[in-house]
Amino acid sequence: MTAETTPQPDLLALESQVCFALAVASRRVIGLYRPVLEPLGLTHPQYLVMLALWQHEPLSVRRLGELVSLEPATLSPLLKRLEAVGYLHRTRDAEDERSLRVILTATGRALRERALEVPPAIMAKLEMDVDELRTLHTALTDVIAHTEGKA
Known part of the structure; x- marks a missing residue:
C-alpha cells in the first residue's frame, strides 16, 4: 500500500480518546x-484534603482548595463534615479575619498512622x-500542567 491508500485512523474512535481512558481510569x-x-x-475527596493537611x-x-483542586462550594461542606467528626477545626485567621484557617485536631493527626x-x-x-505508579504519576502530572489555566 502507498501513503495515498493507507487508511487514516478514525480520530473519533471511542477507544482512541484520551478523555475516555482518563475518565474510566479515574x-x-x-x-x-x-x-x-x-x-x-x-x-476520596476527604482523603485528599487530609493528605494536604498532613503535609x-x-x-x-x-x-x-488550590492544593486539592476543589472549588469553595465543594470544599466548604466537605470541611464541615470533617470538622463534625473531629478531624479538624476551622478558625478565623488572626491576621486576616476574612480568611479561614484549617487546623488538624489530635484525632485528625492520629488518623495519619492508619x-x-x-x-x-x-x-x-x-x-x-x-x-x-511513579511513571503514571509523572505522565498525569504533565497532563495537569498542560491544562492549568486553560478552560
Missing part, C-alpha cells in the same frame, strides 16, 4: 479507594509497583 481507581478508606471514615497544616481554606496502610493497599489492588 472512576475505577477512585472506586478502588472506597473500601480502603471506609474504615478511616473518609471519602502542609495549617492551611487557609483558599490554599487548601492512613499509611492506604497506598500499599491501592498498589496491591492495581497490581502495580512503585516505579510503574
